[in-house]
Amino acid sequence: NLRLVHGETYPLLTHARAALVTSGTATLETALFRVPQAVCYYTPMGHLISFLKRHVLSVEYISLVNLIADAEVVQELVAHRMTETNIKAELTRLLTDEPYVTRMQQGYDEVLRRLGPEGCPRHAAEHLIGWLQGNR
Numbered sequence: 001n002l003r004l005v006h007g008e009t010y011p012l013l014t015h016a017r018a019a020l021v022t023s024g025t026a027t028l029e030t031a032l033f034r035v036p037q038a039v040c041y042y043t044p045m046g047h048l049i050s051f052l053k054r055h056v057l058s059v060e061y062i063s064l065v066n067l068i069a070d071a072e073v074v075q076e077l078v079a080h081r082m083t084e085t086n087i088k089a090e091l092t093r094l095l096t097d098e099p100y101v102t103r104m105q106q107g108y109d110e111v112l113r114r115l116g117p118e119g120c121p122r123h124a125a126e127h128l129i130g131w132l133q134g135n136r
Contacts (some may be wrong), residue, residue, distance in 0.1 A: 018094035028064040036094040039063040039076045073107030
């Protein structure tokens with residue numbers, strides 16, 4: 001029995017045991033709720049995109065969680081790695097491998113540490129506004 005929901009991300013995350021998340025802000029939000037996750041992003045011509053990622057792009061990761069941590073905290077199933085087999089394997093691991101999930105949540109702790117204390121974005125914005133107004 002499944003129920004499809006829309007526009008209820010935060011209530012859904014409070015009950016989730018694992019998540020398959022598309023890249024973007026959603027990966028960071030999922031980490032903040034401490035839900036084990038895999039980043040899934042399908043693109044046509046997956047092998048070409050994988051080649052470009054390895055040889056042209058200067059970033060190693062695409063998810064905000066991994067970019068902020070500067071390490072692979074969550075699996076990125078992108079381009080040619082985005083297969084039904086890989087999704088099933090990773091979701092099974094997220095639901096059954098407690099040491100794996102513990103390491104992921106330790107990575108989430110590092111992301112939180114790097115984001116700074118609560119209110120940090122507001123304080124940074126206030127500082128920048130003051131600086132721009134000459135109130136350094």
